[in-house]
Amino acid sequence: MDIGEQILQLQNDLDEVKLLLEKVTRKRIQDILASEQKKIEAEISKKQQQQQKLLKEKEEMEKTLHSSVSKGYTVKINNYGWDQSDKFVKIYITLNGVHKIPAENVEVTFADRSFMVLIKDLDGKNHQMTVNNLLNSVDSQESYRKVKTDMVLVMCKKKTSKKWEFLTQVEKQAKEKQKPSLDADADADADPSEGLMNVLKKIYAEGDDEMKRTINKAWAESRDKQSKGEEMEF
Numbered sequence: 001m002d003i004g005e006q007i008l009q010l011q012n013d014l015d016e017v018k019l020l021l022e023k024v025t026r027k028r029i030q031d032i033l034a035s036e037q038k039k040i041e042a043e044i045s046k047k048q049q050q051q052q053k054l055l056k057e058k059e060e061m062e063k064t065l066h067s068s069v070s071k072g073y074t075v076k077i078n079n080y081g082w083d084q085s086d087k088f089v090k091i092y093i094t095l096n097g098v099h100k101i102p103a104e105n106v107e108v109t110f111a112d113r114s115f116m117v118l119i120k121d122l123d124g125k126n127h128q129m130t131v132n133n134l135l136n137s138v139d140s141q142e143s144y145r146k147v148k149t150d151m152v153l154v155m156c157k158k159k160t161s162k163k164w165e166f167l168t169q170v171e172k173q174a175k176e177k178q179k180p181s182l183d184a185d186a187d188a189d190a191d192p193s194e195g196l197m198n199v200l201k202k203i204y205a206e207g208d209d210e211m212k213r214t215i216n217k218a219w220a221e222s223r224d225k226q227s228k229g230e231e232m233e234f
Contacts, residue, residue: 002133003051007044014040019218020200029203029211036199054132057111061130077117077129086161089138091154093129098122099149106147108154110140117145117154133169136162 017037024030081092098106098119105120113134119127134156142157158164166172204215 003047003054007047007051010040010044010047014044016200016218019221020215023214023218024211026211032199032203054113057114058132061109061111061114061116074126074128077127080129082167084158084164087158089134089156089158089164089167091131091156091167093117093152093154094150095119095122095127095152096150098152099147103147106145106152108143108145108152110138110143110156112137112140115143115154115156117152119152131168135164135166135169135172136160 014037017033017040021030021033021037024033077093077095079094083090083092101119101122105122107118107120109116109118113136114130114132115134115138116131117127117129137159139157139159144155146153146155166175200215204212
């Protein structure tokens with residue numbers, strides 16, 4: 001689930017909490033929901049800041065690409081390999097003759113969770129590769145590239161020595177979708193709606209008949225509202 005989807009899920013949770021707050025009258029339940037509302041609002045703000053940072057990094061990389069590309073057309077680099085040491089994640093890009101072109105024609109731009117490779121004027125073409133959403137953060141100041149015979153080696157300096165199971169978050173999420181997870185410990189990639197659902201389930205289980213009717217009605221109205229919103233999308 002990318003950041004945009006997480007923000008949407010959190011906003012839906014916030015709408016439900018606000019709807020419930022309008023209907024409940026018991027002080028204890030109001031306090032629980034008000035506390036949950038603050039948590040969700042803080043999480044939305046945090047995710048929005050992350051989203052803005054990623055967008056800014058992407059825009060900067062695109063500006064670098066447009067300003068750096070020489071004449072000739074650009075092809076996308078799809079084939080690469082990678083491994084790691086305690087300090088670096090290493091990406092191997094094989095390009096015949098890359099060691100014969102001027103060193104300044106091989107550019108690599110690093111950001112916190114991404115990098116962009118641009119090789120200019122190799123066999124009359126530019127070769128470009130952008131990797132976003134790296135699994136973990138890298139130190140952009142300590143990262144660098146090496147040009148070897150028929151190869152470009154991208155050295156991403158880890159901020160921690162932790163082992164990377166995947167190169168990107170997308171690869172991790174794709175792998176996790178292939179098998180159901182029964183891990184009770186929530187991590188950074190957990191469904192942002194899960195915490196709210198647990199709170200609401202607890203309130204429902206402990207509530208009287210009137211409270212259960214109120215929650216059921218609020219849920220139904222919220223789902224109906226979301227359904228109508230989805231039908232209006234094109």
